[in-house]
Amino acid sequence: MVAVPFTSPSPTSRAPRRLATLVMWLAMALLALGLLAASDGSTHPGFPLGEVIVLLALATALFAASVWAKRKIQRDIDAKLYRLERFTQAFGQTQGTLRSLDGRIVFWGIGAERLYGYSEKEALGKNALDLLQTRCPVSLVEINAILVRDGEWQGELTRRHKDGSEIHLISKWSLDRDDAGEPEVAIEISTDITSIKLAERQLHQTNALLRAILETAPGLIYAKDMQGRLILANVSTLDLIGKPWSEVEGRTDLEFLDSKTQAEFVMANDRRIMDQARTEEFEEAISREGRHPRVWSSTKAPLRDADGKVIGLVGVSVEITERKRIEERLQLMVNELNHRVKNTLATVQAIASQTLRGGDPIVRQNLERRLMALAAAHDVLTRENWEGANIDDVVNGALAPFGEGGDYRFAVSGPSLRLLPRAALALAMGLHELTTNALKYGALSTITGQVAINWQIIEGAKPLLRLTWTESGGPLVIAPSRRGFGVRLIERSLAQDLGGKASVIFDQPAGIIGTIEAPLADVAVSAEVTPFVQMGAR
Amino acid sequence: MNDTHIFAGIRVLIIEDEALVSMMLEEFLEQIGCKMVGTASRLDDAIIKARSLPVDMALLDVNLAGEASFPVAEILTARDIPFIFVTGYGALGLPAEMRHIPVLPKPFHMAQLIDAMRMAAY
Numbered sequence: 143m144v145a146v147p148f149t150s151p152s153p154t155s156r157a158p159r160r161l162a163t164l165v166m167w168l169a170m171a172l173l174a175l176g177l178l179a180a181s182d183g184s185t186h187p188g189f190p191l192g193e194v195i196v197l198l199a200l201a202t203a204l205f206a207a208s209v210w211a212k213r214k215i216q217r218d219i220d221a222k223l224y225r226l227e228r229f230t231q232a233f234g235q236t237q238g239t240l241r242s243l244d245g246r247i248v249f250w251g252i253g254a255e256r257l258y259g260y261s262e263k264e265a266l267g268k269n270a271l272d273l274l275q276t277r278c279p280v281s282l283v284e285i286n287a288i289l290v291r292d293g294e295w296q297g298e299l300t301r302r303h304k305d306g307s308e309i310h311l312i313s314k315w316s317l318d319r320d321d322a323g324e325p326e327v328a329i330e331i332s333t334d335i336t337s338i339k340l341a342e343r344q345l346h347q348t349n350a351l352l353r354a355i356l357e358t359a360p361g362l363i364y365a366k367d368m369q370g371r372l373i374l375a376n377v378s379t380l381d382l383i384g385k386p387w388s389e390v391e392g393r394t395d396l397e398f399l400d401s402k403t404q405a406e407f408v409m410a411n412d413r414r415i416m417d418q419a420r421t422e423e424f425e426e427a428i429s430r431e432g433r434h435p436r437v438w439s440s441t442k443a444p445l446r447d448a449d450g451k452v453i454g455l456v457g458v459s460v461e462i463t464e465r466k467r468i469e470e471r472l473q474l475m476v477n478e479l480n481h482r483v484k485n486t487l488a489t490v491q492a493i494a495s496q497t498l499r500g501g502d503p504i505v506r507q508n509l510e511r512r513l514m515a516l517a518a519a520h521d522v523l524t525r526e527n528w529e530g531a532n533i534d535d536v537v538n539g540a541l542a543p544f545g546e547g548g549d550y551r552f553a554v555s556g557p558s559l560r561l562l563p564r565a566a567l568a569l570a571m572g573l574h575e576l577t578t579n580a581l582k583y584g585a586l587s588t589i590t591g592q593v594a595i596n597w598q599i600i601e602g603a604k605p606l607l608r609l610t611w612t613e614s615g616g617p618l619v620i621a622p623s624r625r626g627f628g629v630r631l632i633e634r635s636l637a638q639d640l641g642g643k644a645s646v647i648f649d650q651p652a653g654i655i656g657t658i659e660a661p662l663a664d665v666a667v668s669a670e671v672t673p674f675v676q677m678g679a680r
Numbered sequence: 681m682n683d684t685h686i687f688a689g690i691r692v693l694i695i696e697d698e699a700l701v702s703m704m705l706e707e708f709l710e711q712i713g714c715k716m717v718g719t720a721s722r723l724d725d726a727i728i729k730a731r732s733l734p735v736d737m738a739l740l741d742v743n744l745a746g747e748a749s750f751p752v753a754e755i756l757t758a759r760d761i762p763f764i765f766v767t768g769y770g771a772l773g774l775p776a777e778m779r780h781i782p783v784l785p786k787p788f789h790m791a792q793l794i795d796a797m798r799m800a801a802y
Contacts (some may be wrong), residue, residue, distance in 0.1 A: 158766070247797040276741065417778065432696065477769060477773065480768065480769070481767070481768035481769050481773070484767075484769075484785065484786040485698060485701070485768045485786055486789070487786065488698065488701045488704075488768070488786035488787040489700050489701055490787075491701075491704065491787040492698075492700035492701045492703060492704035493700055495704050495707065496700065496703060496707075499707075502706055510787075510789050513787050514789060515786060517785075517787050518787075521785075538777075569737025576699070
C-alpha cells in the first residue's frame, strides 16, 4: 500500500492579511483626520479637505475589504482542491476507474494499477475492454443502454492482469452526466473476487466429486446426526431402505427400517461410534421385510465439525451376503473333505488289518500307529482350514498319544511359527517315528529318560528352521545294523518334504539326537501371504 | 485285553456304510468278546434294525452313503440303548442335542474303541 500523508493545505501567504490590516488602520486614521478637518471648515473655503479625507478613508476601507474577500475565496478554493485531490486519491485506492462511454479509460488510480498491473501511463486512453480482455456477461452496448436508462449497472466480469492471470471481479458502474445532462463518463468500482471465485469453483468440484462417488460406489454411503437421523444417503442406501429420500431424510433407522430389531442393533452401533469417537468395522444385518436376509460389512467413522467436535457419523457398508454364503459352503466342503480323508484312512486301516490278519501283531500295531499319527496331523490342519498349523500344535499333537500334555519326559521349546500344511504333516510323521523309536529302544523306554525338543530360526541370507530331538537318561544306545523304516522315513521322506536335511545320530553315551533343518521359506507360512480361504466367524 | 471282559457277551449292532471299516469293527468287537447281532449300511435298513433287534449297544456311523444317521440315533435314544458315533467329522459335526454322545474318530485303534464304548455304557 502506498501511504498518502494527510497534511493540511499550505496556508495562504500571511502578506495579504498584514496588508489588509495596515490598510484598515490607514483608513481609520484618514477617517479621523477627515472628520477633524471637516469640523474646522473655515481654513480652506471652497476645498472641503475633510470630505476628501473621508472619501479617501472609505476607498481605503473598501480596498481592505476586497483583499479580505479575495483571501477567503482563495482559501475555499484551496480547501476544495485539497478535498478533490484526496477524493481522487481515495477513489483511485478503491480500484475505481473512469471511462468514456466508448470504452476509453480516462481515469486510472493506484488501486487499478495494483489490481491490473498497468501503470496510469499505460492505461489512460486505452480501451478498457481490449486492454484488460474484459469478458462481460452481456455486451458493452447493452450495458451502456442500461447505464443510460438506469444510471447504473452491476455484474461480474472476468479480466486479465498484465501478467496474463485471470481476475474475477464484481463491478459496479455508474453513469455521470455533463452539465447539459448528456451521458459523459462511466464510473467503475470493481472488487476482486478471484479468490472467492476459485474457492467457489473448488467447492463446486468437491461437491461434484462427492456426488459422483456417492452415486457410483457400489456400497451404501450415508451420514447421520447425533440423534441417528439420516442427513445423507446414496442411491444404494435408498434402494435398500426402499423409500425415496424425502421419506427418510431426517429420520432414524427405527423409523425407516422394516425390522425394529435390526434398527435397534444398527443404532446401538452408531451410538457407540459417536460416544467413543472412534472408527469401527463390523457386520450388520439389514434386510427388507419378506426378502432374503442380507449381511453388510460396515465401516463407520465419527463425523466432526470444523472444531473437531463429533456431530454425527459417516458410514460405508458393503454387502457380504454372497461372501458369507461362499464361506459357509467352503467350510462345509472342508468338513466334507476332512470326513472323506478320515474315512479313507479308516478304510486303509481296515484293509491293512484284514491283510495282516494272523501276521505279526507288532507290524500291525506299527502301521496302525502311523495311520493315527497321520490322522492326528490332519486334525491339526483341519482345525486351521488347511492354511497352516502352529508348530507347537503339531509337536504337541504328535506327542499326545504317548503322554498327557505337560508330560515331564518331554521338554518342548521354541519360538512361535506357522508351518505350511505339507511341512506340518511331514514333521508330525517324523516326530511320531522318533517317539516310537524312543519308546522301544531309546530314552522313553526307561522311567528316567527324557526328550528335549527344541527348534529355532537360524537367521541369515536364507533363514533356516532347525529342530533338534535330543534324548537323555536312556539306556546305552546301539546303532542298528540296518536302518529301519522309521529312521529312513525321517532321513528321506522328511528331508524331501521339507526341502532340507534330516539326520538321526545314535550318539553314545548320550542318546539319540535327531536334527531337522529346512529353509524357513519352504516350511513356514509367509507373513505377507493372505490365506486363500478366510473363514467366517471363528 | 485284560479289562475288556466287561463287554464280553454284549449284543452289538454295527451301522457303517464302509464295508471294510465295518469288518474291522466286527473284528475288534470279536476280540473283546462281543456278540454281533446285525450290521446295516443304509439308513432305511439301519432304522428297521435299530427298532427291532435286541441290542445292548450300537456303533453308529454319522454319514450313511450321504445321509445323516441321526434318525437312527433318535430311535436308539428312545429305546434307551447306549451307542457311540463313529465318524470322520469331529464332535462339531453333531447337532447340539447329540454332543454328549461319545465319538469314535476315524481312524481309530482298539483302545479308543473300548474307551468310547465305556463312556457310552456309563
